[in-house]
Amino acid sequence: MKTVSNCVEDILIAQPYLEEALSRNIINFSALAIELTEPISKMLKKDVKPGAIMMALRRYNPPISLSNSIKMKKVIQNLGDITVRSNLTDFTVKNSETLIDNHAQILQKINEESKLFYTFTRGIHESNIIVSSSLNDYINTHFQHETFIAVQEGLTAISISLPEDNSKIAGLYYHFFKRLAWEGVVLYEVISTTNEFTILVEEDYVDNAFLAIKRFKT
Incomplete structure (x- = not known):
């Protein structure tokens, strides 16, 4: 069964720019949670509160930034x-x-x-x-x-x-x-x-x- 965290992960993976901005702490979690309330509610087919989404956003662990990896730096x-x-x-x-x-x-x-x-x-x-x-x-x-x-x-x-x-x-x-x-x-x-x-x-x-x-x- 899908959870709020699963939905948040699906959305962020599909929008790499958003995921990167989130990992760099340049996004307002509260504003983003409100923005995602409607799409996540539709995904789960039930009402979801922004607070639950904000908690999932804070717990989300993005993959290690490729630009900071040793291999990527060497290539660049x-x-x-x-x-x-x-x-x-x-x-x-x-x-x-x-x-x-x-x-x-x-x-x-x-x-x-x-x-x-x-x-x-x-x-x-x-x-x-x-x-x-x-x-x-x-x-x-x-x-x-x-x-x-x-x-x-x-x-x-x-x-x-x-x-x-x-x-x-x-x-x-x-x-x-x-x-x-x-x-x-x-x-x-x-x-x-x-x-x-x-x-x-x-x-x-x-x-x-x-x-x-x-x-x-x-």
Whole structure:
């Protein structure tokens, strides 16, 4: 049978920002308890008093903060350089039987110009090709028989190198996304390889995104 404490835990786990603020003692317990009275009453299908919720909030033991863990600190200290590439276009194309063959022609062109930016991601129903905008006409020509789902120009990629053991650290990407969200950065696309993390943003968010990642490093 669910208790008030169980409900409080479910709500806090589903809202990590709230959980973190609670663990840092920057939330008014009484005000939060009143705010949670209605949803917890609905969860338990009975009236619950704010006092019981406040007691559960005070007894709640959040997990050890990832940002304070030794492993997390080590990873953050060893983050690599930040690289910014602007003037990019993101093509979202519906998967088809001819897409791979046409994509192979794009790769030949890219191979001739090593300084071009390029990434390719294939999903179940669609694929993304992100390239330097100088290739827009070339891609439109070779993909003229493909179905474009979306095309977005004027994007900037911000990449950061990750230490080799980053894949063993729980919560690393959460901290990236949290910092960007706090800065009001809207992500257009996220690209990740084993030791590299890249976000794509529109021009309006470039400065804030760069500063957010820079602050994350420091």
